[in-house]
Amino acid sequence: MARQSIDTAAVHAGEPEPRINGAVEMPIFQSANYLHEGTDDYFATRYVRLNNSPNHHVLHAKLATLEHAEAALVTASGMAAISTALFSVLAAGDHLLMVDCPYGGTRSFVTEELARFGIESTFIDGNDPARWEAVRRPRTRAIYVESITNPLMTVPDLVAVVDFARRHGLVSLIDNTIATPVNFRPAEHGFDLSLHSATKYLNGHSDVAAGAIIGRAALIETAARMLSHFGGCLDPHACFLLQRGLKTLPLRVRRQSASALALAEMLDAHPAVAAVHYPGLRSTPGHAYAREVYEGFGGMLSFELVGGVPAAERLVERLTIALHAASLGGTETLIVRPSVTAYASVAPEERRRLGVTDGLLRLSVGIEDPGELADDLRQGLDAVASTAA
């Protein structure tokens, strides 16, 4: 049978056939352990920490199908996916290349935790591959990027990343949280492992913490063993919620991507706005690649106001639809300043060097009416501009 579209796969892929007791929706198997089945393989024992309940199996199959990958593993959060994946491909003495402006939690995991275990890392400009060779070391084992970086929304040179990894025998990892499999499927482009904060778009309703590692079966098997030691498994009830959220992923993400593009263009033309970062705009690094390869530019954008921090704070107060909250990818529009949330632990000089200014605002566009979102943002910007005048 021909490969299903992502819309059909989101609903049907991985679901049990025949349905369990005829239930159209996957029941929740809220059991920590299962009867012994005569196996002497510890990892074949059915136990919730080993992530192998019926709810896990269904989710793993659905996630692998959505990214056209060999296998998938769910975890207790996005950071559980990222830390488990990195620990499973790196050992003491190894070296990691990482895009220089990743999600703040990933950055501090690498600088504060991996470093304590003797794993060194070098941050690289994802759009300047000519300089990667100079920082590669004999013990460089992996290269890590984000398909759309958080919070500056750049798209690294992903062709160069995969090519560099192949030439030097590195494991290529990509955080695909913001692009989502609707807009980009890393396995199709040669990435070894794709990582997600499923807390964001995959679940999509801001009511679950979860993560996923998707990619090559052999690497997923190693990660699953590592996860069983770290203990970061996903509870069956959270599995159920994530699976339910996944069914509407394509609908939500297409709507959010279309709305975000319209808002980015509106912001770009407004006199109160100094800069807009969005892969759908020519001015954002990686736009040409994203336009050629991505199916949409995603639902996240960030921008700076002419009036800096005071103007940013006034705008947040004036908005009537967007909620002032961290995180992203839910049904509701959220606005936040990354300098006081995910990037708060990065030294101010380093933050500024990376382009994460104190006044930078990040917008996670929800599924509300696009016209009403635009009107609300416009009235807020107009008010900010008139106070400044």
Ligand code: PLP
């Ligand atoms: N990756 C990205 C791009 C994120 O934005 C986040 C959280 O904001 C994470 C990973 C970490 O995910 P979690 O909060 O589910 O651990």
